[in-house]
Amino acid sequence: MRPARPGDEDAVDTVIRAAFGADAPEHGDQVGDLWREVRASGLVLAEVVAVDGDEVVGHVGVSHCWLDARRELVDVAMLSPLSTAPDHQGRGIGTALVAAAIEAARGAGRPALFLEGSPAFYGARGFSRASSLGFEAPSRRTPEAAFQVVVHASHEDWMAGRVVYPDVWWRHDSAGLRDPDLAFLEDLFAREHPPAT
Structure with missing residues (x-):
């Protein structure tokens, strides 16, 4: 693992497109195009790559978003995309x-x-359901179980509300899901990960 360096962009792009396009090449292209625009927009907080020798075989991006809390707009972060060749x-x-x-x-x-992702995968890696801490997804098309968060020591109780994605995510229609994928996951999550009571 190491921070991404100048010159890694094409290798990162290849990994993203391969990982997300394994079943649907157009999806890999959508995520690859999105991440290139996020990077070009200056929204990236961090990029980390996994390497095998000199080959980039994994990537994660962390970028800027906001939390629209009652007191003030709070700078927060989002993890997306996560890709492994x-x-x-x-x-x-x-x-x-x-x-x-x-x-x-x-x-x-x-x-x-x-x-936004699998509660089984990310829940086992430190994330929890965001709604249980008073957070709302940016889109009503995000299944509640899929919208997750890790809070850090600097988080305060008043920091609750709706997460706001920069416009690049909306231009690429990459906030939440659309049917039939949305309906399928809502049904699946309702059976496998019911809301906490």
Whole structure:
């Protein structure tokens, strides 16, 4: 693991497109294009890569977003995307990259790190359901179980409310999901990860 360096951009792009495009190449292209624009917009807080020799085989991005709390707008962070080259998956690279992202957000002084993803995968790696701490997803199209957070020591109780993504995420239609994927995951999460009571 190491911080991404100038010159890693094309290798990172290749890993993102391969990881997200394994089943649907157009999805890999959407995420790859999104991350290039996030980087070009100056929103990146950290990028960490996993390398095998000189080859980039994994990547995680941490970027800027806001929390619209009642008292004030709070600078927070989001983890996305997380990518491991398909031929390197199942070796713990994703787990190590998630840990690196959590540390990067903490090091950037952000009180919380948010993501949209699998509660089984991320829940086992330190994330919890964001709604249980008073956070709202940026889109109503984000299944509640998928919207997760890690809070850091700088988080205070008044820091609750809706997370706001920069406009690049909306231009790429990358906040939440659309049907039929949304309906499928809502049904799956309702069965596997019911809300805490």
